[in-house]
Amino acid sequence: xxxxxxxxxxxxxxxxxxxxxxxxxxxxxxxxxxxxxxxxxxxxxxxxxxxxxxxxxxxxxxxxxxxxxxxxxxxxxxxxxxxxxxxxxxxxxxxxxxxxxxxxxxxxxxxxxxxxxxxxxxxxxxxxxxxxxxxxxxxxxxxxxxxxxxxxx
Numbered sequence: 001x002x003x004x005x006x007x008x009x010x011x012x013x014x015x016x017x018x019x020x021x022x023x024x025x026x027x028x029x030x031x032x033x034x035x036x037x038x039x040x041x042x043x044x045x046x047x048x049x050x051x052x053x054x055x056x057x058x059x060x061x062x063x064x065x066x067x068x069x070x071x072x073x074x075x076x077x078x079x080x081x082x083x084x085x086x087x088x089x090x091x092x093x094x095x096x097x098x099x100x101x102x103x104x105x106x107x108x109x110x111x112x113x114x115x116x117x118x119x120x121x122x123x124x125x126x127x128x129x130x131x132x133x134x135x136x137x138x139x140x141x142x143x144x145x146x147x148x149x150x151x152x153x
Contacts, residue, residue, distance in 0.1 A: 011130050012073035013037035013121060014047065021078060025107060027118035027141065028078045034140060037121070043075065043092065050075050050094060053120050055113065057095035065096060066128040074124055076117045098123050104147035119147050126153040 015028040017039045023029055031037045040047065049072040051065050100112055101123055108114035115123065118137050122144070125134035134153070138144030 009070075009130060009132065011069045011125065011128075011133055012050075014050065014073055014075045015039050015117060016041075016043060016052075016075055016077045018077075018079040026078070027105070027116040028076065030140060031118060031121075031137065036137060036140070037076075040075070046072055047075065048092070048094075051124070052092045052095045053077065053098065053124055054092070054095040055097050057097040059096055061096035061098055061124055061127050063128055065094075066130070068094060069124075069128055069130070074121065076120050076124075078117045096124075098127070102147075102150045104143050104150050105141075106143060109143075118144065122147065123151065123153075 013031070013036065015032065015037050017028060028037065028039070032039050043050070043052065049068065051061065051068050051072070052075045053061070054077060098115070098120060101115060101119070103109060103111050103114045103116065103119060105116040105119060107116070118141060122134040122137050125131070125137070138148055
């Protein structure tokens with residue numbers, strides 16, 4: 001699961017997958033098939049120190065989170081938008097929310113804050129200065145670079 005040539009700039013990406021998405025549209029499943037992220041069933045061990053993307057977190061992701069991502073990884077929670085309210089119950093000390101962004105994925109194009117897993121991961125990577133890794137992820141989707149343009153990364 002290598003995203004860049006530099007070992008220092010090679011964040012480990014994980015997906016806490018609830019299995020609620022249409023597998024044909026699931027961006028996390030595609031990233032897994034491409035060996036760009038690892039799917040997990042629960043957050044335990046060293047992963048408790050990873051940055052966890054959660055839209056209900058109190059703290060917003062910043063470039064200061066880079067050191068945690070570089071050392072422990074970045075976790076996206078993949079669930080249906082219909083069940084997103086269930087995430088309010090999840091409390092992790094390293095939960096971070098993203099600033100408001102516009103989706104480019106075909107299902108939610110143009111909608112605020114209805115990002116796919118790849119969009120959330122790429123946004124977090126851009127914010128934390130892992131731009132090469134973010135570009136690589138987005139390059140795997142025909143609409144990926146449009147996300148970058150819409151959100152002016």
